[in-house]
Amino acid sequence: MPKAKAKSLTFQELILRLQTFWAERGCILQQPYDLEVGAGTMAPETFLRVLGPKPYKVAYVQPSRRPADGRYGENPNRLYKHMQLQVVLKPPPQNVQELYLESLGAMGIDLRQHDIKFEEDNWESPTLGAWGIGWQVMLDGLEITQFTYFQQCGGVDLFPISAELTYGLERIAAFLQDVDSIYDIVWARDPETGHETKYGEVRLADELQMSVYNFEMADVATAWKHFELCEAECNALLDQYARVDRTENSHLSQNPGEVGHPVHEKRRFPLLGAYELCLKCSHLFNILDARGAISVTERVGVIARVRALAVGIAKAWVDQQTDEPESEEKEPEPAVEFAAKSISNA
């Protein structure tokens, strides 16, 4: 069995280093979102937080499930579920690229000994009505990060925009440890015994069994039923939200802080619940797709249905944020930057 480089970071140390790095730069450390998502972008900490005017900085690991990418644990480079470390900086600081490059240093990568390139790669998610401009960051020919300046999310133009850095943790760990198979990555090393636990020991069963489930055994009729139930409930919630303004109860209170007043009713309205239903639809769609259960004619239509939910939620979310009293502070006017003297190179 190939041996990982002795001194390099374990998988969990890599995560810890990155989290520490971004925490030290003002990011909130969130925990992984506890629903199935296809990418860190879909977690509300990105999808919803990038909407509206409020600045936000967050970092989190997001296990990302893509049923069709499963390979029964047989392919050394492909996973049904991989881990992303997601960083969202809203608005992006002007030295965001330099910060990113420093984070590579935090992982023990000495950039003077390596070749790094920012190659054009614009990200787009038709299901989320989201897209951005950016690069894939190439380290010695390996794509280690997707770097995106979000422009639109849920069909809404963003202001301010956010920078999203998505680190592919398995790839980076395999690179650092110089192993050819993801399953050979050292996940943890016991500090006392030196015993190493490999990625395969932790995750192989997951990959195998979920591939069997997604490709062979997931019940298509049930998945469809779930999809339709979630979609219907999500739509119902969105309809209800649209009616809050005109609710018959509005006469009950003149005080925005009280039950019955539209502002109050809006603020407590569970758009987050609606979003979870939308995420479930998205994942169910992915399972149905992996099962080969979606025909050509259906496919485009189903994607459009999920997008309609995401767009509806994004619009409502922006509306909900606008009505929040504490968000009334003025948007900061972007600062004019002076000549390059004050800006340091990486």
Added chain:
Amino acid sequence: MPDFLLEIGAEEIPARMIAAAQADLVRRVSDLLTRERLPASGTISGFETPRRLAVLAAGIPAAQPDVTEQVNGPAAKVAFKDGQPTPAAHAFAKRAGIDVSELERVATPKGEYLSAKVKKTGRSAAEILSESLPKEISSLHWPKNMYWRKQNERFVRPVRWLVAMLDDEIVPLEFAGIRSGDHSRGHRRLSSGPVKVPRAGKAYIDALHAAKVLARTEREQQIRKALDAATRMIPGARWREDAALLDAVVNLTEWPSAILGSFDREFLELPQEVLVTVMRDHQKYFAIEDSKGRLLPNFLAVLNTDGDPEGLIRHGNERVLRARFNDARFFWQTDQKHPLRERVSWLRNVTFQKDLGSYYEKTLRVQRLCSWLTETLRQSGTAVRPGVVHKAACLAKTDLTTELVKEFTELQGIVGGLYAGVQELDKGMPNATRQLIADTIYDQYRPESAEDAVPRAVEGAVLSIADKADTIAGMFALGLQPTGSKDPFALRRQANGIVKTIAEHKLPIGLGQLLTLSRETYKGAAAETKFKRDFDYEEAIRAFFRERLEFYLREQLAFAYDVVDAVLAAGADDVVDTVARAGAVSEVRGSTDFASISIAFKRIKNILRQAHETGKQIAAGPQADLLREDAEKQLRAQILEIAQSVGALGQAREYSRALTEISRIRPAVDAFFDKVMVMVEDEQLRANRLALLQTLLKEFSTIADFSEIVTEGKS
């Protein structure tokens, strides 16, 4: 006169956009200097890297020259009443910046007016540049841009610094919240801190050089040298020249070097196409071959740094390539579990286009079109194997369901061809037949560009044409034809492919009929309900292909534009025939006979047009008994005689000889115009003469409309 420098520092600009943006910027600055009367006495040049676009203009005036302009004002009788200036005179004098006493009077056809000499002091170059450059920067054209600060501030990537200088003075300007200064930046890792630019001109280039940033041409040279040097480590080897790849790596680096890497020899069992695609398209590596052109288990990677002394970068790149090749091999093996013939029905689940249905439906349509095409070819005596085409069309799209194509989409068709070459397609099929089917599938997307070769065999040509015609027909029927610069489905390229394939294989296929049949294969399909109503499909297709054929004749075969116009006016449906006519017309174009025929035809066209416009009668055909003059009798006799032989020669596509025949008409035409008056008072005579000319035009315009030919001096 000071030198000028503008540098826009940005986050990494996409490699594919750099050259065009740089040209755009140089042009804009150069136009600005001309427009503002600040012409550079030296050269205006660009300097571009992934992180900057710069323009250097040598020796521009420090200020615009002063000018004096004569400006006219109000009428004298309004401006002066009783010899006294009115408010109108005062206002004009004030505007002109002079005293009322300095106003002059000028005589115009409309009477006497006031006039003033206005001296305009030239503004300084710095002032004009500060004011105008931000607008030029924001107007740069990008295929895709973004905003990062304010929604109306757009650029390809965030702008991070600006340098604007006249000699050693900063030209103050601001774009996207960045103010200009005299500090640039060097290479991301090989230099540190801001780079002071001492002055515009060569000093800028020297400062960047010291900060490990090279100009484009130097980067290209350095890369070539590095590639050569690395390749020399393997005796007899050479790297595969690849202009597009070289361009990409030149635009991805500021201080390039190269490394030689290797991979396991066993990967060479994979098809070359797959290996090269992985290396070139996915990793931007150059492939290396031996003296016989065989791929070697090595690659060259271009780095944006000054070297790899520890071999870490080489090691990393080798690791990535190994993983990619392992994937490719894994996909290749997995794909063999389900041969192509099993995958035909899988195509029901692969979308061709959302309104046009699946690839399964497309396969059926393309097969029908292929049947018609092979039948047409056989009837005209072209040897083609319908069975081969039919089988290839059936399997053509099945590779879209393979893992290998899902991973390397640019290998569609090629993978299908490679798989067909190693799989059993039908029990007992001879190897040669299988190989021909495989090649037909392999070539189906050819030609992918103007430079790309057409399919090797006629079977491949048929499949390629049918596939493209089906796409074009469906898209046009949906109303998704290209408009202006928008051609998202690359229909122009596909139509160019059809034209080129027909021309090079010399196929007797009419474009109109091909596309009409292509449209008809959609009859009864669900797609038809999505088709645009009230849309003249045939006319849109005709105009579209006429343009494509024109493009082919001009750009690819380099025919003169007037020859192209002339032959297209006589017909643009039969590609091979049009090309033959263009060739023949080109040969005779310079001859005196044709120059004069061309002039005569223009004259005839004018006469007929005028007759038409003034409502003059034109007889149905010239009547012999109404011909009076010898010259007109002679012309009619000549037309009858020559038209017959021209007709026969045209039928035989002996266009050169037909044109020689046509040139014989010249003396008769010259004599006619010499001796005969067409627009006479006598209505009957006139109508008959007009008819004679119309016949002449009609009979001799079947090869080309000679009136389109440009003649020396007069046209």
